[in-house]
Amino acid sequence: MTALAVTSERRTLDVAAWARRNAWTLGLVGLLALLFAFTKLIQPNYGAFAIQGLGISIMPLAFAAVAQAIVVIAGGIDLSIGSMMAFTSVVAATLMEGQGDAFGVVVVAGVLLLGIALGAINGTLVVTTHVPDIIVTLATSFVWAGFALLVRAAPGGGASSWLMSLTAGPLFGVELLQWLAKAFVVLIVIVALVWIPLSRSRLGVSLYAVGSDQLAAFRSGVAIGRTKVMAYALAGLFGAIAGLSLTASTGIGTPVPGPYTLQSVAAVVLGGVSLAGGRGGVFGPIVGVIVLQLIQNDTTFLGIDPNYALVVQGVILVGVLILGSALESRRTN
Amino acid sequence: MTVAAVSGRTSVAAAWRATLRDRPIIPLIGLLAILVLAIDVADPGIVTPGWAGVIARAAIPLAILAGCQTLTMLTGGIDLSVASIASMAGFVTATLLHSPGGLAQGIVVVLVAAALVGLVNGIGIGVFRVHPLITTLGMSFVVLGLSNVWQLQMVQTGSGVPPVLRTVGSGTFADVIPYSLVVFVPLAAVIMIGLRRTGYGRLLYAIGDNPAAARLSGVRSWQVLIVLYVISAIMAAIAGLLISGLSNTASVSLVDSSLLPSVAAAVIGGTSIFGGRGGFGGTMVGALILTVLSALLTVLGMPEATNQVVFGAIIVVVAAAYTRVTSEA
Numbered sequence: 216m217t218a219l220a221v222t223s224e225r226r227t228l229d230v231a232a233w234a235r236r237n238a239w240t241l242g243l244v245g246l247l248a249l250l251f252a253f254t255k256l257i258q259p260n261y262g263a264f265a266i267q268g269l270g271i272s273i274m275p276l277a278f279a280a281v282a283q284a285i286v287v288i289a290g291g292i293d294l295s296i297g298s299m300m301a302f303t304s305v306v307a308a309t310l311m312e313g314q315g316d317a318f319g320v321v322v323v324a325g326v327l328l329l330g331i332a333l334g335a336i337n338g339t340l341v342v343t344t345h346v347p348d349i350i351v352t353l354a355t356s357f358v359w360a361g362f363a364l365l366v367r368a369a370p371g372g373g374a375s376s377w378l379m380s381l382t383a384g385p386l387f388g389v390e391l392l393q394w395l396a397k398a399f400v401v402l403i404v405i406v407a408l409v410w411i412p413l414s415r416s417r418l419g420v421s422l423y424a425v426g427s428d429q430l431a432a433f434r435s436g437v438a439i440g441r442t443k444v445m446a447y448a449l450a451g452l453f454g455a456i457a458g459l460s461l462t463a464s465t466g467i468g469t470p471v472p473g474p475y476t477l478q479s480v481a482a483v484v485l486g487g488v489s490l491a492g493g494r495g496g497v498f499g500p501i502v503g504v505i506v507l508q509l510i511q512n513d514t515t516f517l518g519i520d521p522n523y524a525l526v527v528q529g530v531i532l533v534g535v536l537i538l539g540s541a542l543e544s545r546r547t548n
Numbered sequence: 549m550t551v552a553a554v555s556g557r558t559s560v561a562a563a564w565r566a567t568l569r570d571r572p573i574i575p576l577i578g579l580l581a582i583l584v585l586a587i588d589v590a591d592p593g594i595v596t597p598g599w600a601g602v603i604a605r606a607a608i609p610l611a612i613l614a615g616c617q618t619l620t621m622l623t624g625g626i627d628l629s630v631a632s633i634a635s636m637a638g639f640v641t642a643t644l645l646h647s648p649g650g651l652a653q654g655i656v657v658v659l660v661a662a663a664l665v666g667l668v669n670g671i672g673i674g675v676f677r678v679h680p681l682i683t684t685l686g687m688s689f690v691v692l693g694l695s696n697v698w699q700l701q702m703v704q705t706g707s708g709v710p711p712v713l714r715t716v717g718s719g720t721f722a723d724v725i726p727y728s729l730v731v732f733v734p735l736a737a738v739i740m741i742g743l744r745r746t747g748y749g750r751l752l753y754a755i756g757d758n759p760a761a762a763r764l765s766g767v768r769s770w771q772v773l774i775v776l777y778v779i780s781a782i783m784a785a786i787a788g789l790l791i792s793g794l795s796n797t798a799s800v801s802l803v804d805s806s807l808l809p810s811v812a813a814a815v816i817g818g819t820s821i822f823g824g825r826g827g828f829g830g831t832m833v834g835a836l837i838l839t840v841l842s843a844l845l846t847v848l849g850m851p852e853a854t855n856q857v858v859f860g861a862i863i864v865v866v867a868a869a870y871t872r873v874t875s876e877a
Contacts, residue, residue, distance in 0.1 A: 344868035347821050357860030364853035490679045525693030533686035537676040
C-alpha cells in the first residue's frame with residue numbers, strides 16, 4: 216500500500232515536472248482554447264467543416280514552423296525555408312502532372328530526398344565556411360528560389376489525387392468524428408513519427424546540447440558539425456513536406472516563395488522556442504501557427520478588415536515575447 | 549631560394565588578408581571594377597557616364613536601406629521592418645498628395661509615422677530585450693497591416709507618385725548625375741562622420757563588440773538602441789520615398805523584394821552580423837556591386853532565375869572570405 220502511494224505521488228510529481236517543463240506550450244494551448252471558445256461565441260455555426268478548412272490552411276506553415284524549430288533548437292536559423300518550399304512544391308507539381316498515382320508516390324519520395332539534400336547543403340555550408348547561419352541561409356534562399364523559377368517560370372502543374380485527398384475532409388465520415396480533420400491528423404502523425412523517436416535519441420539530445428552551449432557540447436564529445444548538418448537536413452525534410460502540402464492543398468506548384476520563412480520564425484518564437492537555441496519543442500510552434508491562423512479567421516467573422524489581423528499578429532508576437540522576458544527575469548531574480 | 553619564394557608568397561597572401569580585413573573597401577572596389585569590365589566586354593560600349601548614372605540611381609535607395617542594416621548590425625541587431633516602412637512611406641505620401649497640406653504634409657506624416665515605428669522597435673529591443681530579429685519582424689507585420697488598412701480607406705482619393713518625388717528619385721542632371729544624390733550625399737556624410745567622429749557612433753561599435761563591457765563602462769544601451777532604431781526607420785522612409793519616385797509606383801509591398809538584398813549589401817560590404825565591425829563605406833560599395841551584378845546578368849540575357857542563383861552564390865563566397873580572414877587575425 217505504501218509502495219502504491221509512493222508511486223502515485225511520484226506520478227503527480229512527474230506530471231508537475233512535465234507541466235513546468237512545458238509551461239509555455241500549455242499556456243499557449245490555453246490561449247488557443249480561449250480563442251476557440253471566442254470563435255464559437257461570435258460564429259455559432261463554427262463546426263467540423265470550419266475545422267477541416269483550418270487544418271488545410273495551417274498545414275504548410277505548420278510544417279515550415281517545425282522545420283524552423285529544429286534548426287533554432289540547434290542554435291541556428293534557416294531563412295531559406297520559404298524558398299525550399301517553393302522549389303520542392305514546383306518540382307512535385309511538375310513531375311506529378313498527368314501521371315498516375317504510383318508515380319506520384321515515387322515523386323513524393325524523391326522530393327523528400329531533395330529536401331534533405333537541400334538542407335544538408337545549408338548545414339554543410341554553415342559548418343565548413345563558419346559564416347553565420349543567417350547569412351548562409353539568406354544566400355541559399357536566393358539560390359533555391361532561383362532553382363524554383365528554373366523549374367517553372369509560372370504557377371502550374373498538377374498533383375496526384377491521393378496526395379490531395381490526404382488533407383481534405385474528415386478522417387472518418389461518422390457524425391461525431393467529423394471534428395477530426397484529416398489535415399490535423401496527418402500533421403500530428405507525421406511530426407510525431409519523426410520528432411518523438413528523434414528527441415529521445417542521441418541526435419535529439421545533441422541538438423539541444425549544441426543549441427544551448429556549443430563549447431560545452433564539444434567538450435562533452437558531441438560532434439558539433441555533424442549535429443548541425445543533421446539539424447539542417449531535418450529542416451530540409453520538413454521544408455519539403457511543407458512544400459508538398461502546398462502542392463496538395465492548391466493542386467499546383469508556385470515558383471515564388473510565400474511569406475513562410477518569416478512567419479515560421481514568428482511561429483517558432485511564439486511557440487516557446489528560444490532564438491538563442493537549446494530550448495523548446497516542435498509542438499509549441501504548431502499551436503502557435505493555429506493561434507495565428509485563428510486570429511485571422513476571427514477578424515473575418517467579426518467583419519473587421521482582415522488586414523487588422525496582420526496588425527494583431529504582430530502585436531501578439533512582440534507582446535507575448537515582452538511578457539515572456541518579463542516573467543523570465545522575474546524568475547531568475 | 550625555395551624558402552624565400554615560399555615566404556615571399558605567404559607574405560603576399562598575408563598582406564592580402566590584412567587588406568581584406570582592415571580595408572575591405574579596396575578589394576571590394578576591385579571586385580566592382582572587374583564586374584564593370586565584364587559588363588563592358590559582354591556588351592561593348594554600354595559603359596558610359598549615362599549608364600553609370602542609371603546604376604547609381606538604382607543603387608542609392610538600396611544603399612540607404614543597407615545603411616539601416618549596417619547601423620543596426622554594428623550593435624549586433626538587424627532591422628527587418630525597413631522594407632514595410634519604406635513601402636508605407638512611398639504609398640502614404642502618394643495618397644496624401646491631394647490633401648490640403650500636399651506633398652510637404654505627406655512627407656512629414658510618413659517621417660513621423662516611421663519614427664514611431666522605430667521608437668516601438670527600439671523600446672522592444674532596448675528596454676524589453678526582445679530579439680531584434682523578432683521585434684522588427686513583428687513590427688513589419690504591424691506596418692504592413694496598417695498600410696493595407698490605409699489603402700482601403702484611401703482607395704477613393706486616387707494616388708499617383710508626386711512629381712517632385714519622381715524628379716528626385718529618377719531625374720538626372722545632364723543625363724548623368726542623379727538628383728537623388730542631393731538626398732544621399734548629405735545622408736551618407738552624416739552616417740560616416742557620425743560613425744567615425746562622434747561618441748554616439750563609437751557607442752554603436754562598443755555595444756556590438758562587447759555589450760557587457762559597454763554596460764560596465766556606463767553606457768545606457770537602451771537609450772542608444774532606441775535612438776538607433778528611430779534613425780534606421782527614418783532612413784528606411786527616405787529610401788522608400790526615393791524608390792517610389794524611381795519606379796513611379798506606390799504600393800504597400802513595393803520594397804519587399806529589397807529586404808534581403810539590403811542585408812546582403814551590408815554583409816558584402818564587410819559589416820559583421822555579430823556586431824562591432826564594419827562601416828557604411830563598404831556598404832555603399834556592396835550596394836553598387838549588387839546593382840552592377842544584376843545589370844551584368846541582364847546584359848548576358850540570363851533569366852531572373854539564374855540572376856538569383858548567382859546572387860546567392862556571391863553572398864556566400866564573399867561572406868566566407870571575410871570569415872576566413874577575420875578569424876585568422
